Amino acid sequence: NAGVxxxxxxxxxxxxxxxxxxxSPMKGHSHVxxxxxxxxxxxxxxxxxxxxxxxxxxxxxxxxxxxxxxxEGPSILRIQQVVRGDSAAYFCxxxxxxGSGANVLTFGAGxxxxxx
Amino acid sequence: xxxxxxxxxxxxVPEGAIASLNCTYSDRVSQSFFWYRQYSGKxxxxxxxxxxxxxxxxxxxxxxxxxxxxxxxxxxxxxxPSDSATYLCAVNMGYSTLTFxxxxxxxxxx
Numbered sequence: 001n002a003g004v005x006x007x008x009x010x011x012x013x014x015x016x017x018x019x020x021x022x023x024s025p026m027k028g029h030s031h032v033x034x035x036x037x038x039x040x041x042x043x044x045x046x047x048x049x050x051x052x053x054x055x056x057x058x059x060x061x062x063x064x065x066x067x068x069x070x071x072e073g074p075s076i077l078r079i080q081q082v083v084r085g086d087s088a089a090y091f092c093x094x095x096x097x098x099g100s101g102a103n104v105l106t107f108g109a110g111x112x113x114x115x116x
Numbered sequence: 117x118x119x120x121x122x123x124x125x126x127x128x129v130p131e132g133a134i135a136s137l138n139c140t141y142s143d144r145v146s147q148s149f150f151w152y153r154q155y156s157g158k159x160x161x162x163x164x165x166x167x168x169x170x171x172x173x174x175x176x177x178x179x180x181x182x183x184x185x186x187x188x189x190x191x192x193x194x195x196x197p198s199d200s201a202t203y204l205c206a207v208n209m210g211y212s213t214l215t216f217x218x219x220x221x222x223x224x225x226x
Contacts, residue, residue, distance in 0.1 A: 033213060042204065042218035043160070056213060091159055103148045103208045107159040 002027065004094050004108035005074075012114045019079040019086070021111045025094030031055075032075045033093045033105060034067060043091065049075055050097075082115045089113075118143045118209045122217035130225055135192040137220050139205030142186070148208035149181055151190045154219065155201045163203075164190065195224045 005024040013019050025032050034046040045059040049069035060067065064082075069075040079086055089112050093105035119142045129135045137151075148167055152160035166172045166179040166188065178191040188207075192199055202219040209215050 035216075043216040045213050045215065048213050103214060104150070104162065104165060105206075105214060107152075107161070110159050 004029075004092055004106055006092050006108035006111050008111060009109060010112050010114070012116060013082050014116050015083055016081050019082050019113055021077040021079075021090050021092075021113070022074040023077070023092030023094075023108060024074040025092075026106055028096060029094035029106070030097045031095045032069050033095070034075075034077050035091045035093065037089045037091060037110075039088075046077070079113075082113070084115045087113055087115045118215060120205055120207050120209075120215050120217040122203075122205050122220045124218060125221040126223045127220055128223045128225065129195050131195060131197060133195050133224075135195045135199065135222055135224070137190040137192075137203050137205075137222065139188045139190075139207075139217055140186055141188070141205075141207045141209065141215075143207070143209035144183075144186065146183075146186075146207045146209045148214075149179070149188045150206040150214065151177075151179060151188075152204040152206060152216075153201045154204055160204055192222075195222075197224045197226050200224045 007022050032049045035043040037043050047060050047067045048056040064080045066078045089110045091110045092108045121140045151164045153163050154160045164179040166181045172179045176193045180189045200223050202221045204219045205217040206214040
């Protein structure tokens, strides 16, 4: 009964490289959310996806960031040409589809990105 | 800008005392409210959810909601050192996602 699985747990990139973060939702969950947490700050919403659909990307920076949740496989958050300001913890969460549980998010352990 | 506000703390209480954590939100149409606990370097974990005005109790935790005042709180009775963490208030403000406050750090001293 695995929870939300994220990898890698830690990722180090140099400026200008690409970062790919992966997330597999809990079994039975079809909604995936990505949040970013900067040091001493709260969780900031980035994007909400269902299989093959981006539902809400209002929190995504306009450039360099993209997300997908393909029919098969994990959700991926991709950051191109990373800069030092991208250093943060990136959390993925999932929720069941519909009903009162739709807003109950279960978080993964997070991926901590460090940009040198 | 729809927001969730929390006092950043730290809130310091002695072991065995009641810790009271508060949260206000800006959007009157909000329907779902959550408290998450986050230990340093770890991921948030759900403690309580509340959807209706009034109190909801679960063990040592009580969530209180007052929609008219746009206020939600979390009481922790018999606080333990293991309760020391950052507590995040989260609100569904009419969107498909949760908006989080910055969190209140709680320190429980033995």
